[in-house]
Amino acid sequence: MVAPPVRTGLSLGRFGAMREAGLIVIILALCVAMSFASPHFATWGNVRAMLMSFSIEGIVVVGMTVLLIVGGIDLAVGSVVCFAMVVGGSMFLMGLDPWTACLIAIGASALVGAGMGFFVTVVGLNHFITSLAAMVIVRGLCLVITKGTPLSLFTLPPEFKAIGQGEFNGVPYVIIIFVVIVVLFDFLLRRATAFRKVFYTGSNEKAAEYSGIRTRQVKFWVTVLCSTLAGLAGVIYMSRFGAATPTFGVGMELNIIAAAVIGGASLTGGAGTIFGAILGIALLSVVTSSLILLDVSVYWQDMIKGCILLAAVSIDHFLNRRKS
Amino acid sequence: MVAPPVRTGLSLGRFGAMREAGLIVIILALCVAMSFASPHFATWGNVRAMLMSFSIEGIVVVGMTVLLIVGGIDLAVGSVVCFAMVVGGSMFLMGLDPWTACLIAIGASALVGAGMGFFVTVVGLNHFITSLAAMVIVRGLCLVITKGTPLSLFTLPPEFKAIGQGEFNGVPYVIIIFVVIVVLFDFLLRRATAFRKVFYTGSNEKAAEYSGIRTRQVKFWVTVLCSTLAGLAGVIYMSRFGAATPTFGVGMELNIIAAAVIGGASLTGGAGTIFGAILGIALLSVVTSSLILLDVSVYWQDMIKGCILLAAVSIDHFLNRRKS
Amino acid sequence: MSGGNVLEIRKISKHFGAVQALAEVDFMLERGEIHALCGENGAGKSTLMNIVAGILAPSSGEIRLEGLPVHIGSPAEAQRLGIGLVHQEIALCKDATVAENILMAATNARRAPLMNFSELNRTAQKVMNRLAPIPVTRRVGALSISNQQLVEIAKALTLDCRVLIFDEPTAALTEAETQALFCIIRGLKQRGISIIYISHRMAEIFALCDRVTVFRDGRYVSTDRIAEVTPDHVVRRMVGREITQLYPEKLAGEPGAPLLEVERLSDGAQFSDVSFTLRRGEILGLGGLIGAGRTEIALGVCGLAPTTQGSIRVDGQPVAIADYTDAIRAGIVYLSEDRKHSGVFLDLSIAANVSALDLRKLTRNGLVDRRLELTQAITLCTRLGVKMGAIGDPVSSLSGGNQQKVAIAKQLSVKPRVIIMDEPTRGIDVGAKSEIHKLLRELAADGVGIIVISSELPELLGISDRVIVIRGGRIAGEVTGAMTEEAVIRLASGVGGNFADVA
Amino acid sequence: ETANPFKCEPGEKYVMNVMVSGVEYWFPVYEMFKQAGQQFGCETAYTGTPEYDVNKQIASFDQALAQNPAGILVHPMNSDPFIEPINRAVDQGTAVVTFAADSPNSKRVSFITSDNLAEGTYAADAVAEAMGGKGEYAVLENPGQDNHDKRVAAFITRMEAKWPDMKLVGRAASNQDPTKAYQAVLSLIQANPELGAVFMPEANSAIGAAQASKENGSKVRVMLADVNANILDMIKAGEIFGSVNPNQGMQGYMGFMLLWLANHPDLIDPMNDTARSGKNGMAVPFVDNGFSIVTAENADDFYWDKYLKRRGTKGIEE
């Protein structure tokens, strides 16, 4: 009598799966169209290029999605990515070995998240304004640390650079790390008790409190998680580019949030999946690559990109509405 | 028995007044401190510079606040401001008289708003993703129209340039227009029947609908209003700068939204005042100006600015919490 | 033939996906009558009313108003046609004042470009006072749930209606407000307005209504004159079987040892100096008028609201309760009276709702054991008779009463030592209600201490072993033994012996 | 004997004003601006807004102006928006010189820059020569920023005019973002496996472009304008082909001179109509500060930190 739950016991269960189905169809349709339009599209080189281009951002998307589910938002991710690069880079230049430097950088990013978490949960500000202030402050810190000049990390040892630039059997480490994180968090978000509390808190904070969930703690730790993942992305970028630029990641936050929202995360909390969010960033990336591949005029690229985005989201919305 | 409405019958009545009181105190405190710290602060030249720096943006803030109250958000305002400049400018260069050109530009901006309104109310997308797509599309349109080069509108007639550059008894017209719009919309938002519906829709869309309010229409027109005001700001910028740059207003949206949120607008709708939002943008402006005036190292400016912002918002929050 | 009918509903069907909420139901409303609509939770009552009020579109069927077929596409159209609805779920603008909420429809219809707040407040206060003297300049968000319910009713009274629908208006009201409401409804009837009245309280229906229609499982069952049927009769039609005993047997012997001892508890505002003892195995009732502070006391005991003074002992041991998690650890759980805002997670699945209170029990190696979760949810939901599509469906797809059952299931999932239930059977049908009562009694027999806060006096007296009455945030007295409604009302309203035990 | 006329009055102050004031391009400019000021015994100050926002830059310009400096060396983010502020400054007696970007329709007294067209042209020649005059190339752009657009346009024009066998196969907007540049170059390489060079008019994109090139066998020559420590390291390591770098020091030094001269027109007595027309006889309309070509050989001379250490100053902080 009772239908078996699909994939998860969460309300999003079957519906969630459908959401993603819509996006998958759209992305596949785009890819097929592109394969006909450009002979270069369906090559391993190009697929690899597209994967590479969004895999580090994808790590940030994971954190943002969890934060959106709890009802928060983080405008500071771009700054934190940069902060991690800059802190890691300058630690390394001060003589630390790169691994320790990176750990410190990720730790510093987590601290930024803890600071935001403090203002949100203890002082009681909202995530938007807190993270906006953090965005400005952290970007300022990057300027202070670098004195405005990019740090050249040319001397990073090759075994460290390998993380961002190397491959394992032809598959870049970056992609491996990305896939591991996505699979891990997708699993945890669907199954782990701790992450279940994230859904409860985001869906109805008051009801969560009335269920004995310490919602402030949940929000705090999710805020920290988001910044920590941004920090991780930052050190991977550092390894990839062998540099730390104080202006890196400006404007990244909107792209990240857009990806999560396209993938079904709700800005009011309580809904969202990692898998969907990753499809969201993949969509954005495929569109960008396609326009370049088709050699569309730079003046028209933005416009067409925006239109495709709007069309994709509308179609996705339409497909989901029909099914539900 | 029934308490007389304070200032207004606004639900937020007295509480609203208090919110703003907190901000006013903070801004005044900053100003007094600055007058002691720098002899240049309390000069008409500096005050004029500060007022000028936020008065045109202030017009955009008005529209954004109304949109936030209805529960929406518009990430495209920066692009629309630029769009109005570019459309007005190219119409003028095509031979139209500048007034007609501006009317067309404002009309075009309103059309952008109508387009977004369509996707929100008819297709059913949310404001965030719709306006994000619009931001990209409209920016793209600006590039397409200008082919990437700024339009030089040096030949604009002086009586038109006077709007943006002229003065009336020593007070720039820009400031006069700004004050008129702010006062008008503040009044309307508190007293006009049509704008009360905006509050109701934003506070609880279902409840408003059950009362016979056509909430979709309300949301549609508020979206149009926000874009129209952005368009108006755009043509004033055009008159002020005598130019139309395709990259103008990039990143403006966050500043605008931040101002409204500092001023008490809620991202979930149902709360906000024009007066508060204007205080918000004034605060941001005073902080920026002060740092420049105090000759604070550029490396430190962003950081200090962010910290002051965070402190101000926290104090404001604290004052309001104690009073309420 | 249909001359006397204001509203005729013919063969209306409605399905949500696979769920058939209504199957070709008919319903006739005569001019100037008060027509009761009865049925179990999930029978389709609210769905039909939402269709009539333009909120939902029917899948098929026809609606006639004054004999003419009408299409009701939106609430605005319904209002133009003179159909008003008091919603089962409170839908108010929390950020606006009471006055603005009451007159929202009028504001919407106004031609004048500017608001006239003083007139608005005056008019609204007049309407409000007919029900209860709630100051109309207050923000709705600052009102308790029961006061919000009154505002919701007042709102409907301002509409210029031919047909006025009340969907469980009294679920959160006490006797006094209920009586005030009945006066108003009878007055409306005198003015020729036709009324549909939905309630699970048989006493109300038989006191107020002229005719009664029963739905079962989305189907029309019968329509009768009230004078020609008995409550048992109606219940049998609704449930399809006999409900022999409305309330379970009370505690036979003496209650056990003290379980929860509350001493001189105050919160500095809503209540003060509250002391009482709950014993093992007993069901303690908390009575009082709206706004007496019963909810606040419960919140204070559970650590959901701060207290300034007092101590709490469980099993004789003092416990420090700083937040609700501490309370749960100490074995105390609380069922909120405000289902929508603090009771359920509307967007999450039924299963996830049921397991929210104690995830630890379902956790294996840090992961939620979904088989266990489903078994638990299905067991409890079946026991409480939740009518649902699938256990994975969101709670928002349930009828009001079924949502309440899910909220109760959540409380029962943890095997607590003390259960505090605030308006537990709000909106729950007769059959399920007696099932819940039975369950509570069984829990009590197992040694659990239970506190029930209820505004429905018969229920309070029927289920409790003794009743403490709260007035103005203080304990006004205790009613034990052969408890009468009169005794409780006297204490609650402060008429007669103050602070005296009424035996 | 006459007193040395090349001296400032007490309180004579010269200000430099820029947008995105935290980035290093401006620092060498201000370093020499400051040096010239010190040699003349003038006060100097570095002002601007950390944001990339014309409105904010104008606000900072206005604020600087409110303090009545003797002159402002400004990099106007967009040309025409600065007409009114510059004119207001000139009318109040503050001389204005633009650098690196101009506001030609304003009353600014001089404009000093490296020639963006020459930079683009040189870059094109260097790339084409290295490729033997034959092959495919692409450009990354930042549409809307005037000096960047000029460099790109000049680069392409030169290729078309002088190197007919060089084929433009792709244009993409990277908007000074390393990640966008990275993605763009990866895609360009996929679409055009024979891609031999990519040009971009600024340094930020180069980090991403060079990485993309490196991951694909370093066959793509990365050519850019401007330098920073990271770019220099990559040039030295051969990961970046080269860069054209404006002579920032001359921009600052000559910028100061132009301002100072404009403030002291009484020092000269030219044979023209300046006395009658009331024009400023000291006005020099245009100065080209030239540019350098940075390659592996000379890269060491362009490190800002080494330069600062060598000079022993505190950079923009004084």
Ligand SMILES: Nc1ncnc2c1ncn2[C@@H]1O[C@H](COP(=O)(O)OP(=O)(O)OP(=O)(O)O)[C@@H](O)[C@H]1O
């Ligand atoms: N949005 C929805 N999606 C899916 N199913 C729904 C939805 N709304 C109602 N239903 C289903 O329709 C049926 C009828 O619900 P309805 O709310 O009309 O019941 P009701 O008679 O008012 O019950 P109650 O006494 O509990 O209020 C229920 O089985 C419910 O699960």
Ligand SMILES: Nc1ncnc2c1ncn2[C@@H]1O[C@H](COP(=O)(O)OP(=O)(O)OP(=O)(O)O)[C@@H](O)[C@H]1O
């Ligand atoms: N959120 C709130 N903000 C301000 N006052 C409140 C709030 N909630 C309740 N009150 C007030 O607190 C008092 C007690 O309210 P409440 O209705 O909860 O008591 P109660 O005895 O539980 O009544 P009920 O029978 O409705 O459950 C009332 O005066 C009410 O208006």
Ligand SMILES: [Mg+2]
């Ligand atoms: Mg119902």
Ligand SMILES: [Mg+2]
């Ligand atoms: Mg209560």
